[in-house]
Amino acid sequence: MAMKGTSTLFDKLWSDHTVCDLENGEALLYLDRVFLHERTGAVALQSLHAAGYGVRDARHVFCTMDHIVDTFPGRGDKTLMPSGSDFILATRRETRAANVRLYDVDDADQGIVHVISPEQGLVLPGLTLVCPDSHTCTQGAIGALAWGIGSSEAEHAMATGTLRVRKPKNMRVMVNGTLRPGVTAKDLILHLIAKYGANGGAGCVVEFAGSAIQQLEVEARFTLCNMAVEFSAFTAVIAPDEKVEAYFEGKDFAPKGEHWRDAVDYWRTLRSDENAVFDIDLVVEAEQVEPAVTWGTSPEQAIGISACIPAAGDYAEAHRQEAATRALQYQGLESGNAITDIAVNAAFIGSCTNSRLSDLRAAAAVVKGRQIAPGVRGVVVPGSRRVKRAAEQEGLHRIFTDAGFEWRDSGCSMCFYAGGETFGEFQRVISTTNRNFEGRQGPNTRTHLASPETVAATAIAGSITSAEMLAKSESLSA
Amino acid sequence: MKPFISHTGVAAPLLQRNIDTDAIIPSREMKRVSKQGLGEGLFAGWRYTMPGSRELKPSFVLNKPEYEGASILLAGDNFGCGSSREHAVWALVEYGIRAVIASGFGAIFHTNCIRNGLLPVCLPEEDIRTLAQALSEDPQNRQVTIDLEQCLVRSGDLEWSFTLDEAARYMLLNGLDPIALTLQHRDLIDKYEQARRREHAWAYAPIENAVEGVLP
Ligand code: SF4
DSSP states (O other): OOOTTOOOHHHHHHHHTEEEEOTTSEEEEEOSEEEEETTTHHHHHHHHHHTTOOOSOGGGEEEEOOSSSOOSTTOOSOOSSTTHHHHHHHHHHHHHHHTOEEEOTTOTTOBOHHHHHHHTTOSOTTOEEEESSGGGGGGGGGTOEEEEOOHHHHHHHHHHSEEEEEOOEEEEEEEESOOOTTOOHHHHHHHHHHHHOTTTTTTEEEEEESHHHHHSOHHHHHHHHHTTGGGTOSEEEOOOOHHHHHHHTTOTTSOOHHHHHHHHHHHTTOSOOTTOOOSEEEEEEGGGOOOEEEOSSSTTOEEETTSBOOOGGGOSSHHHHHHHHHHHHHHTOOTTSBGGGOBOSEEEEOTTTSOSHHHHHHHHHHHTTOOOOTTOEEEEOOSBHHHHHHHHHTTHHHHHHHHTEEEOOSSOGGGSOSSSOOSOTTOEEEESSSOOOTTTTSTTOEEEEOOHHHHHHHHHHSBOOOHHHHHHHHHHHO | OOOOSEEEEOEEEEOOSOOBHHHHSOGGGOOSSSSSSOGGGTTHHHHBSSTTOOOBOTTSGGGSGGGTTOOEEEEOTTBTBSOOOTHHHHHHHHHTOOEEEESOBOHHHHHHHHHTTOEEEEOOHHHHHHHHHHHTTOTTTSOEEEETTTTEEEETTEEEEOOOOHHHHHHHHHTOOHHHHHHTTHHHHHHHHHHHHHHTGGGTHHHHHHHHHHOO
């Protein structure tokens, strides 16, 4: 036990879930929830059973169809991905056999795992959650200890209700001040990764703290923590506050009545002590962050909207020079040009990073009354069926479709290429997703990551621009 | 699982940093609901002339005759970052890779390696470059030995020691099934769970009550 008054939020979550310390330096951590999806869930359940194990407590395990399922309106079990329906059918069969609650293709609450787990109240502050998906770190935003694992670990988690884990280090990222208007959590995380590198958080649980974090709404905190894995962190956490309490109150699986009061009492203890000791402390001044866009093929290759595309020679280290040369070539870009000179072929709004109602509202506010630039394809994919319904109630879908966007059913969609749908070879996509890796959105597809506002503005302008720049250029030409 | 004690083989260099699991196996190559049949998809985006094709691209390191039969990969920092897909490890293992030497690994990938008997070795970037350089003249005859009992990497007169955390090393040396090991602690887990349920009933009541109603 740490001395009273020196524990971090992560230390508390860790010690509250430690079943025992193992002789080899690992701890056995208790897991409150396991979430699966159709990409890997069926394999995990199958091979668990093949090895002669069962699921310890199926009531703690959930599964959704998000990765492979199509997002065309009226979709069924058939997918554009060849063999995709094999995954869907196997997942349905295996979850049924194991008595695991499935958010199926046609479920009214289906959606991307990282969108629906808090939306349903299946993850809560102070709980542990694992999922065979690297963006499970998203849920640190509400003060859960949540992290992505592989399939073997998912089997271990289901069979034993625990995982063997070596304790990561504590890192704190203090974000002081206030983000400027038009600057979002997405810009902040891209700024951080660009500044400290794609492995800047390696081996650490990152606690985001400071005034700029407190000011973020809960959904923006999800966006921030979502990309902790792009920073190579084990996961991220943010201390739960009244905004988080308000967010969960009344959710389907949130505690009720006396349980709710117990929960809130406990949640209020979930913060780093004043004298908490962090292994690494980083500081970011919020005012310095501007709308950010990636130019290359690593999330660390991000720049502010007013900057120019760097040259390999701008980097001191040989490995960064090599990476820049390779990225410029893959992306088909010339160094020295302004990022705002880049014309795009497509705009994608969706993914577990930016597909919640507030993201769609922010994008719709930019799009409203405007038209997508000629030749640009725009696609909006709500993160869940609930988000979709709520957006439709507000008429957001009309704003998007009137402007020329496709309005889809919920799922991961073109955040990644599973062999089905893609924007196509050498197509340049401005995207609210989290990964700009080579081939991520399809063979030779070129991805630029940005916030929903920037993606929406870019779709309208036809070349990369921020919402603020779009408004300015329109008032000049008016 | 096959234990890893010591291995000698041809080592092939892929030295850029941040090689992500999408690059190790593109999602489009994960076609079956299975852990098998993934070796073919290993580095598919780089190894073949075109997406979906199986025509080997001669310039890719693993296709060069001098690196034929490579069973060790030399890589840059942060190897296996990105997506948690264990398919990346299954593909490497099926292809015949027994160890990856890099200056850092994606955290999930690292654990996936241990769970599948693939040895992740951490060495400083400079040393990996020195090793790659030393091999490059004649990789087939200048093989690399990795000894996990002594935690040593050896090739010719070059030798480095490395560290791997005790738990991972023990699992690999003995080829253990972690589920069976953990289930030996079942009593402790049960006891912990009972105490936790008493103290934090709020965390379980909603899902347990509701789920009973949902299931047939
Ligand atoms: S939306 Fe994209 S990043 Fe998120 S879980 Fe789906 S595929 Fe992964």
